Amino acid sequence: MQQKYKIPQIAVMAAALFLAAPIHAQNAPIKVGLMLPATGTFANLGTMIENGFKMYVAEQGGKLGGREIQYFKVDDESDPSKATDNVNKLIKRDQVDVLVGTVHSGVALTMAKVAKENNTLLIVANAGADAITGPMCGKNIFRSSFSNWQPAYAMGKVAADRGHKKVVTITWNYAAGTESVKGFTEGFEAGGGKVSQNLNLPFPNVEFQALLTQIASQKPDAVYAFFAGGGAVKFVKDYAAAGLNKTIPLYGAGFLTDGTLEAQGDSAQGMFTTLHYADNLNIPRDNQFRLNFAKTYKVNADVYAVQGYDAAQMLAAGLKASGGDIKNLDKVSAGIARAEIDSPRGKFKLSASHNPVQDIYLRQVKGNNNEIRGIAVKALADPARGCRM
Numbered sequence: 001m002q003q004k005y006k007i008p009q010i011a012v013m014a015a016a017l018f019l020a021a022p023i024h025a026q027n028a029p030i031k032v033g034l035m036l037p038a039t040g041t042f043a044n045l046g047t048m049i050e051n052g053f054k055m056y057v058a059e060q061g062g063k064l065g066g067r068e069i070q071y072f073k074v075d076d077e078s079d080p081s082k083a084t085d086n087v088n089k090l091i092k093r094d095q096v097d098v099l100v101g102t103v104h105s106g107v108a109l110t111m112a113k114v115a116k117e118n119n120t121l122l123i124v125a126n127a128g129a130d131a132i133t134g135p136m137c138g139k140n141i142f143r144s145s146f147s148n149w150q151p152a153y154a155m156g157k158v159a160a161d162r163g164h165k166k167v168v169t170i171t172w173n174y175a176a177g178t179e180s181v182k183g184f185t186e187g188f189e190a191g192g193g194k195v196s197q198n199l200n201l202p203f204p205n206v207e208f209q210a211l212l213t214q215i216a217s218q219k220p221d222a223v224y225a226f227f228a229g230g231g232a233v234k235f236v237k238d239y240a241a242a243g244l245n246k247t248i249p250l251y252g253a254g255f256l257t258d259g260t261l262e263a264q265g266d267s268a269q270g271m272f273t274t275l276h277y278a279d280n281l282n283i284p285r286d287n288q289f290r291l292n293f294a295k296t297y298k299v300n301a302d303v304y305a306v307q308g309y310d311a312a313q314m315l316a317a318g319l320k321a322s323g324g325d326i327k328n329l330d331k332v333s334a335g336i337a338r339a340e341i342d343s344p345r346g347k348f349k350l351s352a353s354h355n356p357v358q359d360i361y362l363r364q365v366k367g368n369n370n371e372i373r374g375i376a377v378k379a380l381a382d383p384a385r386g387c388r389m
């Protein structure tokens with residue numbers, strides 16, 4: 001009797017397991033690996049990206065493409081020397097389905113390399129490293145933010161249009177800084193200006209005094225700077241404390257004054273910068289986003305929050321296209337590539353190299369806001385030099 005029932009029972013159990021497996025995979029949460037700085041000069045930027053991402057997911061009831069979202073986190077410390085280990089913690093140890101990050105271009109370049117080697121979906125939510133959507137571009141590599149070239153090139157055009165002829169640049173000596181200066185120079189010199197000197201210091205140093213002395217003695221028409229986060233706060237304050245803001249206008253890619261104004265106070269007032277976001281766009285999508293962000297996190301949204309929010313929107317678009325199947329990377333990637341993202345910055349689509357094609361705003365600091373003064377360049381696409389998909 002017993003013997004008679006043993007075989008069918010096993011068969012039934014095996015069949016149940018076999019049937020359950022794909023259903024389980026479909027219902028399992030999607031594993032999102034957040035690789036962001038939680039310490040160092042970019043720590044606050046990482047928090048804003050994470051909060052923006054999570055807010056969009058929360059607005060969708062905690063699910064994207066019908067799937068719960070499960071988070072895995074690594075503090076990358078904005079340290080390129082630890083980037084391979086850190087990204088492997090998410091890919092190999094945690095087996096995440098998608099990587100989201102990071103702020104620092106040097107760290108992001110390694111993320112892109114490892115993501116490509118492992119055929120893992122990557123959405124870059126800040127780092128502008130031109131190569132990510134240039135020579136390193138790939139089917140599963142996306143950016144919700146900008147290329148370093150974009151805001152910098154726009155600022156170069158604006159500086160030339162404002163009649164400046166001779167500009168000194170200053171930045172950290174790493175991918176984002178050098179590419180930002182290069183983009184600025186391209187826009188500025190095409191408009192008839194001349195960059196007379198490039199000053200720099202190692203990332204993330206903030207001992208600006210000797211360089212400010214050089215600027216004072218050079219007396220350029222204007223200065224272009226790329227700094228961000230804690231370093232941007234200190235640079236803008238030191239520039240004003242040296243009295244330079246009275247005689248030599250300071251311009252920058254908008255990171256110089258984004259998410260930093262409360263700390264910069266008087267020192268930043270009146271500054272012009274260019275970026276793909278501003279604090280008073282006054283479009284319904286942005287107003288609703290800013291209200292919810294301020295309510296949820298008790299701070300005002302900034303460009304980093306927008307980029308995190310849009311990274312989640314991009315993932316949602318991919319999952320929608322694949323019916324929630326994150327393993328079907330072809331469908332997920334195609335869905336992201338063709339999506340129109342209803343961003344708080346204004347709607348955008350991705351270029352063929354997967355970088356946002358977006359308006360770059362001219363903004364001016366007033367109080368704690370980067371107020372829009374116009375569009376520096378409309379629908380600006382990164383040139384994506386060297387990208388072969």
Ligand code: PHB
Pocket residue numbers: 042045103104105106126127128129176227228229255
């Ligand atoms: C970068 O390293 O690409 C970077 C960092 C901070 C920013 C913008 C770009 O605000």
